[in-house]
Amino acid sequence: MGSAFLGLVAIVAGAFLLQVSNGWLGILVPLELGVEGYPAAVIGLVVTAHSVGFLVGCIFAPRLVRSLGHIRAFAVLAAAVSVATMAFTATVDPYLWGPLRLVTGFCSAGLFTIAESWISAQTPSQFRGRVLSLYMLSNKVALAGGQLLLAFSNADASVYFLVAAACYSLSLIPVASTHGATPSQPELMTLSLRKLYRIAPVGIVGAVATGLVNGAVLGVAPVYVVEIGQSPAMAAILVAIMQSGSLVMQWPLGWLSDRYERRIVILIASLVVAVVSAAIASLGGTFPQALYPLAVLWGGCALSIYALCLAHAGDFAEPHEMVPLASSLLLSWAAGAAAGPFMAAAFMEMVGPGGLFLYSAVIAAFLAGFVVWRMTRRAAPKPEDRERFVAMPVMTSPGSARMDPRSPETEGSGEA
Numbered sequence: 369m370g371s372a373f374l375g376l377v378a379i380v381a382g383a384f385l386l387q388v389s390n391g392w393l394g395i396l397v398p399l400e401l402g403v404e405g406y407p408a409a410v411i412g413l414v415v416t417a418h419s420v421g422f423l424v425g426c427i428f429a430p431r432l433v434r435s436l437g438h439i440r441a442f443a444v445l446a447a448a449v450s451v452a453t454m455a456f457t458a459t460v461d462p463y464l465w466g467p468l469r470l471v472t473g474f475c476s477a478g479l480f481t482i483a484e485s486w487i488s489a490q491t492p493s494q495f496r497g498r499v500l501s502l503y504m505l506s507n508k509v510a511l512a513g514g515q516l517l518l519a520f521s522n523a524d525a526s527v528y529f530l531v532a533a534a535c536y537s538l539s540l541i542p543v544a545s546t547h548g549a550t551p552s553q554p555e556l557m558t559l560s561l562r563k564l565y566r567i568a569p570v571g572i573v574g575a576v577a578t579g580l581v582n583g584a585v586l587g588v589a590p591v592y593v594v595e596i597g598q599s600p601a602m603a604a605i606l607v608a609i610m611q612s613g614s615l616v617m618q619w620p621l622g623w624l625s626d627r628y629e630r631r632i633v634i635l636i637a638s639l640v641v642a643v644v645s646a647a648i649a650s651l652g653g654t655f656p657q658a659l660y661p662l663a664v665l666w667g668g669c670a671l672s673i674y675a676l677c678l679a680h681a682g683d684f685a686e687p688h689e690m691v692p693l694a695s696s697l698l699l700s701w702a703a704g705a706a707a708g709p710f711m712a713a714a715f716m717e718m719v720g721p722g723g724l725f726l727y728s729a730v731i732a733a734f735l736a737g738f739v740v741w742r743m744t745r746r747a748a749p750k751p752e753d754r755e756r757f758v759a760m761p762v763m764t765s766p767g768s769a770r771m772d773p774r775s776p777e778t779e780g781s782g783e784a
Contacts, residue, residue, distance in 0.1 A: 376490050376499065378542035380506055383483045385539040387510035389532035390476055391611075393418075393453065395515055395604050396525050397465060399590035403600065404460050408591055412713025415587035417466045419706035421473025426699060429478035430556050439544055442482045446540045449475035453533035457526040483543070505615070512611040519604035557692040564681075564696050567689070570631055570742050571681030575697040577735040578674045579704025581641065581728050584712035585670070586610065588724055591713075595721035596653045606659060610667030617668030618675060629748045630680040631739050637669040637676065638736040644669070645729035649722035670732070674701055683749045 397418075401411045433441045452471040458464065491499045518528065564572045589610075590603035625633040644666045651658045678697055685693045715723030 376487060378545060379483055379486045379490070380503055382539040382542040383480065383487075383503070384506050384510045385535040386476065386479055386483070387507050388514040389449075389453065389535040390472075391511040391514040392518060392528050392532045393456075393469075393472060394586065395518055395590055395607060396528055397456070397469065398588060399594065399600050399603055400460050400525050401462060401465070402591040402594040406462055408588065408595070408713040408716040409710070410462050410713075411591050412584075412588060412709040412711075412716075414462050414466045414469055415583075415709035416706055417469035418473040418587075419583050419702060419709070421470040421475075422477045423473075423699065423702040423706055424470075425474035425477025426481070426702060427556060429474075429481045432478060433482060438482050438486065442479060442543050443540055445475040445478045445482075446536050449479070450533045450536040453529055453536060456529045479539070486543075508611055508615040512608040512615070515604045515608035515611070519601040519608065556695060558696040558699065559689065559692045561696075564693070564700075567684050567693065568677075568681035570634065570739055571677045571693075571697060572700050573738050574634060574673055574677035574680075574735060575700040576704040577638075577731050577738075578670065578677070579701035579706075580708040580711065581670055581704075581731050582674075582701075582708070583705025584708035585666075585724065585728055587709045588712050588716070592652070592716070592721045592724045595716075596656065598656055602656070602659075606663050609660060609663040610671065613664040613667030613669075614671030616664075618672040621669075621672045621676060622679070625676055625679060629743075630676060630683065631743055631748065634673060634676050634680065635736055635739045635743075637673050638732045638739065640665060640669045641673075642729045642732035642736060645725040645732060649725040649729065652722060652725070666728075670728070673735075 398411050398415055401414060429441075429445075432444075435441075436444065449472050452468045452475070455468055456465060487499065487503060559567070561572070586607060589607055590600070593603035593606060594600065621633055621637060644662050648659060648662050648666065651662075674697075678694060681693055681697060682690060712724050712727040715727040717723070719726060
């Protein structure tokens with residue numbers, strides 16, 4: 369048990385390093401392009417490239433693992449993403465950075481697929497919930513803490529690109545040092561869109577809508593901050609505050625969703641996102657101090673809706689459908705995240721920096737309207753038929769579905 373625990377801690381530590389680097393790249397890439405004066409539409413395409421790479425990686429990374437094995441595949445992906453990250457220091461050029469973000473997105477999906485399948489295989493079923501909570505906390509601390517470090521440091525961006533590359537390489541050490549049996553070969557199990565919509569319409573529409581909003585705002589917010597005349601440090605602080613807001617509010621919202629109709633909680637969270645987004649769009653340029661409390665509310669609700677939608681969908685799914693259901697919803701989220709930054713950038717080109725949050729308000733209002741409509745079409749499940757809320761990570765890999773304590777247990781097996 370002791371060696372298994374140490375192995376689990378090692379894998380979580382490796383994932384922590386991955387998230388630190390991901391958080392830095394998510395801020396640095398759009399921020400540097402914005403400082404260089406590239407238009408929002410161009411920056412939106414570069415941000416979109418990472419989400420497209422992530423989506424492709426979710427689909428094809430399991431094949432790479434089956435071909436090479438877990439440790440060799442992790443080594444290949446860690447080396448590739450490390451080299452790609454170092455290449456950002458060559459020049460600030462969207463024609464170079466777009467393809468590099470494709471590579472980082474693909475590699476990140478593969479690395480987290482391996483890490484999360486390993487965590488799932490080494491975690492006894494009775495401890496899944498606690499390990500998942502630890503993993504979620506680790507992810508949020510890595511993202512928000514790393515982004516705050518950007519805000520309070522005067523180091524050149526190239527230094528952070530190089531340190532991020534080093535973190536990607538260092539993440540290989542705990543994985544390669546892990547003893548014991550490796551997990552069974554990963555397989556991407558999904559449901560058809562028709563079946564997914566039949567099980568939980570609010571689940572799939574909510575996943576796509578939150579991908580459209582979260583991918584756009586988190587990816588393009590640094591550009592927004594620069595365009596309203598604020599410092600790059602404020603951009604890092606703002607995104608970190610959004611991540612911290614989700615850490616604070618996800619569990620209370622989940623607690624409410626276990627006691628009341630989940631769709632009501634999703635509706636309220638969507639309305640808060642719409643109202644707060646509209647407030648940021650109107651106040652951000654003239655009263656930037658208001659951005660901090662508004663960012664807490666925005667992140668607390670916008671970054672929690674996906675987990676609420678997954679819990680709602682789980683209320684209508686059979687136990688054997690939980691893993692493919694979660695994987696399908698994550699892919700739906702990723703598809704929205706791939707389209708969101710470009711769409712939001714188009715809003716910014718039309719109406720100015722505030723267009724980013726006007727876009728967020730429109731999508732959130734649409735989701736709220738859809739939830740109201742669905743509440744008139746189908747009754748809520750009985751309390752005894754509902755699953756309890758579990759805060760699930762997003763933008764990691766479909767492998768996180770196997771960590772969900774609501775999913776059937778999957779056994780790991782040795783790997784040649």
